[in-house]
Amino acid sequence: MGRLEGKVALITAAGRGHGEAIARRFAKEGAAVAICDIIPVAVLEETVGEQIRAEGAQVLCFQTDVSQEEPVKQMVQQTLDQFGTIDILANVVGIAGPTKDVWDMSLTEWQETLAVNLDSVFLGCKYVLPEMIRKQYGRVINFSSGTGKQPLSHRAPYAASKMAVIGFTRTLAADVGRYNITVNAICPGGHEERSLELARGRADYLGEPFDEEAFRSRFRATPEKSVIAGRWCADEGYTQKGAGPEDAAAIALFLASDEAGNMTGQDINSGGGVMW
DSSP states (O other): OOTTTTOEEEESSTTSHHHHHHHHHHHHTTOEEEEEESSOHHHHIIIIIHHHHHTTOOEEEEEOOTTSHHHHHHHHHHHHHHHSOOOEEEEOOOOOOOOBOGGGSOHHHHHHHHIIIIIHHHHHHHHHHHHHHHHTOEEEEEEOOGGGSSOOTTBHHHHHHHHHHHHHHHHHHHHHGGGTEEEEEEEOOOOHHHHHHHHHHHHHHHTOOOOHHHHHHHHHOOOTTEETTGGGGGGGTOEEOOOOHHHHHHHHHHHHSGGGTTOOSOEEEOSSSOOO
């Protein structure tokens, strides 16, 4: 029997990257999963949805803009109608936002980044928590970033939103612990497409050339001196060993399981390079 047998999980941003890895891992461990992304629902069905079903699990797919209240409310209600409950909420969705200095960006760019990265977490919790409180059980897993703990130049809205996710997580954990609900955050390593997006945006803003193929080659490389915590030994010739969606999914599975029943209010790094 899987570690999540009989559980129901709602996972955002499941079309690729961390959200997809979590959806697949949860389904393999016995959970029925409701998944959403901004991409057309037919595309989500044909990729992630069909593969989860092929492995024998139940899945419900949505196209949802999780920065908007009414679509989130409807998605949660339809999940409850289909599966009867929600035991686990994974707020994974996030965007890179603009790569600009504050004085060059618009209020719209700032607000859009916070809406997607922070409002979505609030909205998911707002509409799922009443069911968790009713049943006196729940697991909430929010996604922050290593940038939630340190600066990232030219990326003020992204950094602000990810730091805020950690503050929200800690406060919510204190508020709902009385209902046997845990709330934790994961600060994951990158995945290739998101890292590419960030690197290209920085090059564009600084007016520097960008070689996508060379970037992808470096991202996928596993040189002999690539090690855990390599960033701290760069002066000795070491490089940081990559950590991607599967690493984050493994931590998410633990946090969603009964084994983590007393762990709450934590922000856990899965990237191997942040030590606080």
